[in-house]
Amino acid sequence: PPQKIIFSGIQPTGVPHLGNYLGALHHWKRMQDEAEESTRLFFSVVDLHAITVPRPKGLLKQWKREMVAALLAIGLNPAQSTIFYQSMVPAHSELQWILSCTASTGYLSRMTQWKHGLFSYPILQAADILVHRATHVPVGEDQRQHLEFARECVTNFNHAYGVSHLVAPSTILSPAKRVMSLTNPLQKMSKSDPDPRSRILLTDAADVITSKIKSSLTDSVNSVSWDPVGRPGVANLLTLLSHLDGEEGRKGGRTAAELGEGEFAGKPLIDLKMRVAELVNAELQPVRERFHEFMAQEEHLDSVIRDGAMKARESAENTMKDVREAVEL
Ligand code: ADP
């Protein structure tokens, strides 16, 4: 079988929140731990994507380091997983340009997220994946179409140059459900929410976590039931519980519905909130401690970043040699 190559990226926009952790990072760590010896894993801090939106001056460098420290803190091991800054591997941008020359604009203009003309963004995302010849790309439901676009870039490029140098990736959907905002359970937990109490950061202290969960928006019914449409705040707490207690979808784990209709049915909301707070704290405490340790180890962070860039450049150059030859560059 062809070598399995896993690629995923995350924007450096500060310390990750619980949604990033349960929806993406935790899953990355599991893939690393379950990977066979021959599997290669690339996790990119995609700083070139981050500069497409305005941001406060002077923070990007810090956010990038925080993201690397967070990736190490959740348990990514640089000996197994290549962690690197996208901008330190210029082949990502080079392949983006080359792909844009054969990309189909019809597809781009149909992509719902990019109606406003930022065509280069999805092409760079495609290049991120293709430049490492990734075979497996874990993405959330909302990013599925980007992967389809990357496949189309492969078809277009290989057809235009009569080669088969690029490899079409398959999807791995992240199994996690969305974590919703603690202050508005109809919106996903997000770092762009102006209300800091809407999200739990990996660096939040235990008492802050407990307080945010205790005051999370539920409703006026004071007992637990499973009603995701009528009671989204309660459903969100049950979903969190299912992620943390027995891991939904895995052997022995219970789904949010099972928890809401079983163990917690009819219980006071505060019991559910305190249990969620307890489990979130148990999960994040070691992550938080390691995060602060890694942030203090400046030289170690520098060497992780340097080594990651070296390995990622080597992987990208392998692909680019073939690509440049095909394009006659
Ligand atoms: P944000 O929405 O906070 O800007 P990003 O869009 O940068 O987060 O997402 C980074 C990763 O985290 C993606 O893989 C995304 O699917 C995942 N993610 C983000 N928010 C959530 C959430 N609320 N629940 C589950 N996964 C999430």
Ligand code: NA
């Ligand atoms: Na987002």
